[in-house]
Amino acid sequence: MDGDYAIGGVFSIHTYKRTVMHNYITLPEPQRCTGRIDSRKLRFSRAMVFAIEEINNSTELLPGIKLGYQIHDSCGSVPLSVHVTFQLSNGPDPVIYTGDNCSHSSMVMAIVGESSSTRSISMSRVIGSFNIPQVSHFATCACLSDKQQFPSFFRTIPSDQFQADALAKLIKHFGWTWIGAVRSDSDYGNNGMASFLHAARKEGICVEYSESFHRTHPHSRIQRVADVIRRSTAVVIVAFAASTEMRLLLQELSLQPSPPRQWIGSESWVTDPKLLRFSFCAGTVGFGIEQSVIPGLREFLLDLSPSEVAASPVLTEFWEDAFNCRLGKSADIDKSVCDGTEDIQTLSSPYTDTSQLRITNMVYKAVYAIAYAIHNEVCQDTNSTTQCDKFTRIESKQVFTQLKKVNFSKNGYDVSFDANGDPVARYELVNWQKSESGSIEMVAVGYYDASLPVGQEFRINRNLTWLGDDTQVPVSVCSDSCPPGTRKVLQKGKPICCYDCIPCPEGEISKTTDSPDCFPCPKESWPNAERDTCLPKPVEFLSYDEVLGITLAAFSVAGACLAITTAAVFFCHRTSPIVRANNSELSFLLLFSLTLCFLCSLTFIGAPSHWSCRLRHTAFGITFVLCIACVLGKTIVVLMAFRATLPGSNVMKWFGPPQQRMTVVSFTFIQVLICAIWLGLSPPFPMKNLTIYKERIILECALGSAIGFWVVLGYIGLLALFCFVLAVLARKLPDNFNEAKLITFSMIIFCAVWITFIPAYVSSPGKFTVAVEIFAILASSFGLILCIFAPKCYIILFKPEKNTKKNLMNKI
Numbered sequence: 001m002d003g004d005y006a007i008g009g010v011f012s013i014h015t016y017k018r019t020v021m022h023n024y025i026t027l028p029e030p031q032r033c034t035g036r037i038d039s040r041k042l043r044f045s046r047a048m049v050f051a052i053e054e055i056n057n058s059t060e061l062l063p064g065i066k067l068g069y070q071i072h073d074s075c076g077s078v079p080l081s082v083h084v085t086f087q088l089s090n091g092p093d094p095v096i097y098t099g100d101n102c103s104h105s106s107m108v109m110a111i112v113g114e115s116s117s118t119r120s121i122s123m124s125r126v127i128g129s130f131n132i133p134q135v136s137h138f139a140t141c142a143c144l145s146d147k148q149q150f151p152s153f154f155r156t157i158p159s160d161q162f163q164a165d166a167l168a169k170l171i172k173h174f175g176w177t178w179i180g181a182v183r184s185d186s187d188y189g190n191n192g193m194a195s196f197l198h199a200a201r202k203e204g205i206c207v208e209y210s211e212s213f214h215r216t217h218p219h220s221r222i223q224r225v226a227d228v229i230r231r232s233t234a235v236v237i238v239a240f241a242a243s244t245e246m247r248l249l250l251q252e253l254s255l256q257p258s259p260p261r262q263w264i265g266s267e268s269w270v271t272d273p274k275l276l277r278f279s280f281c282a283g284t285v286g287f288g289i290e291q292s293v294i295p296g297l298r299e300f301l302l303d304l305s306p307s308e309v310a311a312s313p314v315l316t317e318f319w320e321d322a323f324n325c326r327l328g329k330s331a332d333i334d335k336s337v338c339d340g341t342e343d344i345q346t347l348s349s350p351y352t353d354t355s356q357l358r359i360t361n362m363v364y365k366a367v368y369a370i371a372y373a374i375h376n377e378v379c380q381d382t383n384s385t386t387q388c389d390k391f392t393r394i395e396s397k398q399v400f401t402q403l404k405k406v407n408f409s410k411n412g413y414d415v416s417f418d419a420n421g422d423p424v425a426r427y428e429l430v431n432w433q434k435s436e437s438g439s440i441e442m443v444a445v446g447y448y449d450a451s452l453p454v455g456q457e458f459r460i461n462r463n464l465t466w467l468g469d470d471t472q473v474p475v476s477v478c479s480d481s482c483p484p485g486t487r488k489v490l491q492k493g494k495p496i497c498c499y500d501c502i503p504c505p506e507g508e509i510s511k512t513t514d515s516p517d518c519f520p521c522p523k524e525s526w527p528n529a530e531r532d533t534c535l536p537k538p539v540e541f542l543s544y545d546e547v548l549g550i551t552l553a554a555f556s557v558a559g560a561c562l563a564i565t566t567a568a569v570f571f572c573h574r575t576s577p578i579v580r581a582n583n584s585e586l587s588f589l590l591l592f593s594l595t596l597c598f599l600c601s602l603t604f605i606g607a608p609s610h611w612s613c614r615l616r617h618t619a620f621g622i623t624f625v626l627c628i629a630c631v632l633g634k635t636i637v638v639l640m641a642f643r644a645t646l647p648g649s650n651v652m653k654w655f656g657p658p659q660q661r662m663t664v665v666s667f668t669f670i671q672v673l674i675c676a677i678w679l680g681l682s683p684p685f686p687m688k689n690l691t692i693y694k695e696r697i698i699l700e701c702a703l704g705s706a707i708g709f710w711v712v713l714g715y716i717g718l719l720a721l722f723c724f725v726l727a728v729l730a731r732k733l734p735d736n737f738n739e740a741k742l743i744t745f746s747m748i749i750f751c752a753v754w755i756t757f758i759p760a761y762v763s764s765p766g767k768f769t770v771a772v773e774i775f776a777i778l779a780s781s782f783g784l785i786l787c788i789f790a791p792k793c794y795i796i797l798f799k800p801e802k803n804t805k806k807n808l809m810n811k812i
Helices: 039-056 078-089 117-130 160-173 187-202 219-231 243-255 273-277 297-302 306-311 313-323 359-378 396-403 547-572 584-604 610-644 657-681 706-730 739-763 767-798 805-809
Strands: 005-011 014-017 033-037 067-073 110-112 134-136 153-155 178-184 206-213 236-240 262-265 285-289 379-381 386-388 407-410 413-416 426-434 440-449 458-460 486-490 499-503 525-527 534-536 685-689 697-702
Touching (some): 005 078, 033 039, 039 067, 039 297, 039 313, 117 134, 134 359, 153 359, 160 285, 178 219, 187 206, 187 236, 219 243, 243 273, 273 440, 285 359, 306 313, 359 379, 610 657, 610 706, 657 706
Parallel strands (some): 005 110, 110 134, 134 153, 178 206, 236 262, 262 285
Antiparallel strands (some): 014 033, 407 413, 426 440
């Protein structure tokens, strides 16, 4: 249609073009399209006509100016798209073949189209250098946002970059980490899938396979893609493909159904009603362009008069295909002549279906965007009126400049372009759900708006159904999630989503699901059995609450009671010969020191503290030295006593009671001095031992100075050895009751206990170190009291007839 300013349109109304053989001698025949008409694409072209007529009838937009149009069929062919682009951009041209009629053209202000990204790229490379704006309604390749390559390209449909990000977030939202990917082997599919895979990697999503195919490929190629889908383990498949390619793939899959698969679709095919017939795709989810309402469009589409149809070869072909008759021509074998009863109102076709106006609205907005750009260049708006000069000559470059600035709203939808020529990205989340009748229908279940703040772009507002009409979200993972207490170990040669779950090593935990590492617990904590949390290590020490502690405490108290009882027996019989003959003063002092030895072992039981750690070792060292000093004194007394019986001997005056007391005090004072130095320089202190056992803490007394501890023990051992030597020397002295023998036996037991104590003490772990020390104290103390005092108590209590001076002095 002629007009003051013309707008070009390029649509793939047919699918294929007839191949023309060139002989390079004569001019080639004009390009002709073959194949059936795509009713949906015909609706796109008619929507453009509708928008232009609506603008021409408007009193607000371009009043007094008539827009014309030139609409061409590219037949889905890149060469033909380039050819018609040259026709539209060359200005006055001799003749353009449009069927039966010829018409002259003028240079267009802008071009609406094309549907395909590949064909749009080819067109934009031609007209970009001439600053002729191109506004596409369906070319979504992110590559077209590159203004260096495509400076004059605009589009009313969002870029695939936004859709790729939205799809990746959708998959992440439902927890799918193991997916398959198929795409059209075209600029749309390859670039869209590349953008999606990049976004998916950032979201931690792995792809099992990525296959491409095209409708022009051999059938074996599509079969191979279908076989890959059937053999795969990924339940979720992302398809970035054109509607034509998806139809071929789904047809192939329907011949031999694969295991249930959850399809995630791009906007090119997920909103195509012709694909809803594949029932095994029920549950498909994808992003589509928002549904819209264009008032008056349905009436315009259905208002086709016979003369209008007959005047257009394209409409004639559509009419004949739709009603299976020949219009105004003689009948042939397949079709009869149309009789005029055909009613387009009753026709069920994508052309008449305006219930899902998505891409059609993109065409509508593209025409209005161009019209507003022309309006801003040739019209002047005053307060109340708009004045337009239709004689103003403008160039496409001026329209191109104004297109960058357009910002308007039409039928509730905002239209504007960013610096890359892209609109604000808004998508509907579409779900293929089974209706009550069993058919599949598209249901809008949410939306995605890239203009919203990060994290709020994606919203689901109703329930979805999944594969098999199930309401349970399917699972698509290469490996199940690793529970807390384990870590992920990648499987060799596989993507990062394929891993094994390895339990955390000893002493380490992981608190989160799918943890890549395990972390050690703090020093005073230890993992629980599941190794998902750290618990405080149990503190272990020899306590009064356990059997071992109670037993040792009982023996300690029993030993102290035995010493006190013995002392009581000796005190009651202190005038008897056997008590007087054994130096009663040293005997009572020895029993007192043995009582302290028994009782000092109680300081080793219980939780160590600063005072108990200092008391236990010093009390043990001093009381044992006091005990050995008393035994040593008794041994010396025995030796001196028998030497005093020799004629002329007066040795007893040199070792009387004062000297005996001085000997005991002197030996004991040396130990007191050693302990004082030890406590003053580096005293024992309580310590948490974390090295012996990994899973528990040993609360023990550190020696402070190991030298101090071994000096204390060494001094006790030196006195015991000296006492043992003297007792051995005195063991054969004539006496009916020779105390030296008893002392010898007691020293043998004492030395044996403390010699075996050393390796046992060093090798015993934890609280058993303390138990070994207590055992050594008790064993040596019982050895002393039993060997020295038991025979005497036996005579005092059970053999009183032997408790006489005569019996004691009876020489062998």
